[in-house]
Amino acid sequence: MNSTSLNLFKTVAETGSISAAARSLHCVSSNVTTRLKQLEASLDVSLFVREKNRLYITPEGELLLRYANKILALLEEAELSMLGTKVAGPLRIGAMETTAAVRLPSILANFHREMPSIELNLKTAPTETLVQHILNNELEIAFVADHPGLHMENSPLQSHVLCQETLVLVTTAEHQNVITGADLQVTRPLVFVKGCNYRSRLGEWLCLQGVDCADPLEFGSFQAILGCVSAGMGIALLPENVVRQYENNFPIRSHTITPQIGKVNTMMIWLKSREVSRVLNHFVSFITRA
Structure with missing residues (x-):
């Protein structure tokens, strides 16, 4: 058992299916299935039960998930602490005006305190414009209103729910x-x-x-x-x-x-295909663990 297997297990637990976890981890479903079975074998427990093409976590899985969340959070905190002073550069952020006015001030202030060497640039625009800016590599990250286009199977965008409005x-x-x-x-x-x-x-x-x-x-x-x-x-x-x-x-x-x-929902979006910079990776990690 290692951090990679724990992250895979956590992703399966959060998505509820092998295929969804594979998409999130950018690998094939068979790889997720194999590694999950290896983890179960090493622990000699069943972490999930399958019903109607969906996985449901077992009590043993719930216990492991609690530990996995703690372990992965500590590893991320340690990494950020070690790298925090070395990561620098601009981060171009886009947001709807209402999100920029009410949701983002405290988030950006806290992130700046943690990562003062990252230069934050904020642009406001409506959702459709922000999506286009992301696709055109004019922004690294944007906060937009949820819409069906973000959930298409072949969407080039990665997304994370910030909040529900x-x-x-x-x-x-x-x-x-x-x-x-x-x-x-x-x-x-x-x-x-x-x-x-x-x-x-x-x-x-x-x-x-x-x-x-x-x-x-x-x-x-x-x-x-x-x-x-x-x-x-x-x-x-x-x-x-x-x-x-x-x-x-x-x-x-x-x-x-x-x-x-x-x-x-207000969604945080960025390009799947982008080779994620350390600056962007730190910001995404900061938001997702908040």
Whole structure:
């Protein structure tokens, strides 16, 4: 048993299947199966049981997983401690504006304290633009809204869930409670530029509600959107944590919408095919162990 076999076991436990683990580890399924059987044989236990093409971890596997998490975390911490002073260079990061404003400040501050020799450069843009920047090697890493394209079998992108956002409909403070589109007193969408996932979701919700609305007004910042919403110009769909942070600055009100549209993961993405630099590897490791 070594760190490689523990990492393989941990990946199988997290993904629930040999094929998914193989994709994550960038190897063939037969290799994962063989190495997993070797680990079970060396420990003389069954770590998984198979039911309907899915693996379920056994009690012995649960015990080993707890140790594996501790051991791998300690190894990573030791490596970062040894290499931390030697790793230097720029890291180009992209993020949606709302993520950059609310989610990233503490993350980037903590990472900078741990790795002060890495120069962080942050660019904000909508999801579709950020994905294209990653594909064009214009960014090393980006934080985007989840969408089906990230999960295609042959996607060139690697991804990791940073958090789940709750999106809320935003109106003037005096607006009545909005349960359906019929409750809206004003319907013009106030949105970011095209390519924004939240913009698409607002359009989808209005369409499902049968709301016939005017053409959207585009803005470059969420502060401008909130200001114009509070002035009665229209409605917006934004992360709840952003709205809560600024509701004392603007007379606005938030309304919950259906989870199918109102729940969305923020994903960290980078290129699978990229020969991962030590700078990028340290940042990815920092986020995934947080």
